[in-house]
Amino acid sequence: MAVGVLALQGSFNEHIAALRKLGVKGVEIRKPEQLEQVGSLIIPGGESTTMAKLAEYHNLFPALREFVKLGKPVWGTCAGLIFLANKAVGQKTGGQELVGGLDCTVHRNFFGSQIQSFETQLSVPELAAKEGGPETFRGVFIRAPAILEVGPKVEVLADYPVPSGKLFDSISALEAPQENAGSEKKVIVAVKQGNLLGTAFHPELTADTRWHSYFLKMTSEVGEEASSSISVAGGEDTSSNEQLGNDLPIYQ
Numbered sequence: 520m521a522v523g524v525l526a527l528q529g530s531f532n533e534h535i536a537a538l539r540k541l542g543v544k545g546v547e548i549r550k551p552e553q554l555e556q557v558g559s560l561i562i563p564g565g566e567s568t569t570m571a572k573l574a575e576y577h578n579l580f581p582a583l584r585e586f587v588k589l590g591k592p593v594w595g596t597c598a599g600l601i602f603l604a605n606k607a608v609g610q611k612t613g614g615q616e617l618v619g620g621l622d623c624t625v626h627r628n629f630f631g632s633q634i635q636s637f638e639t640q641l642s643v644p645e646l647a648a649k650e651g652g653p654e655t656f657r658g659v660f661i662r663a664p665a666i667l668e669v670g671p672k673v674e675v676l677a678d679y680p681v682p683s684g685k686l687f688d689s690i691s692a693l694e695a696p697q698e699n700a701g702s703e704k705k706v707i708v709a710v711k712q713g714n715l716l717g718t719a720f721h722p723e724l725t726a727d728t729r730w731h732s733y734f735l736k737m738t739s740e741v742g743e744e745a746s747s748s749i750s751v752a753g754g755e756d757t758s759s760n761e762q763l764g765n766d767l768p769i770y771q
């Protein structure tokens with residue numbers, strides 16, 4: 520069984536390209552019944568309100584929730600992380616439907632608007648311990664969400680120290696701004712809870728495939744069945760993870 524990639528909107532092609540690099544076939548998912556053909560799922564970044572409307576139109580929410588409940592690995596990146604969160608704040612009027620399952624609260628546009636998008640080197644000790652390579656990962660944040668609160672079962676894999684001059688309205692609205700003035704505040708940007716993985720940034724827009732291979736390991740940890748289900752697509756050399764410059768944009 521291959522890895523499904525929700526292909527309603529957003530960066531699904533880039534995820535499929537990253538999987539291909541690891542020799543794994545990514546299957547585009549647009550209909551509920553297509554979920555039966557895959558053992559795990561990536562929900563890409565994009566625009567979560569639009570993606571939710573499309574998911575509703577295609578009647579995907581019940582099947583997505585069932586997929587999560589069955590314990591199958593699901594990774595949400597950016598808008599996909601919003602989908603997986605139990606609670607989202609900063610939503611458009613009327614809100615949007617969520618798949619849920621990940622015990623956390625996300626702020627949908629925590630870092631501001633599109634022009635406040637940025638890249639930064641994130642400290643990723645857990646990822647480096649499991650996948651090797653550098654202790655940092657290039658985080659591409661595009662009108663990105665952040666995780667404000669997590670439940671006890673959630674493992675924090677990366678956080679981001681928001682520079683003092685960059686305390687956005689979203690953060691000061693939630694916490695007493697005076698207390699934070701001049702100080703650094705950390706927000707969570709990567710988490711794992713059982714079969715669920717969430718990243719606020721876009722690993723599929725870098726050439727560093729360690730998050731993808733981390734997710735594939737989660738898939739194989741789910742059991743024999745899942746591990747034997749990863750289909751190999753005659754992939755490229757995966758040793759590039761060890762090479763310098765592995766965080767370059769994928770199209771270079």
Ligand SMILES: NC(=O)CC[C@H](N)C(=O)O
Nearest residue numbers: 564565566567597598627
């Ligand atoms: N790059 C992204 O996926 C951005 C997500 C965006 N903040 C949203 O609400 O959907």
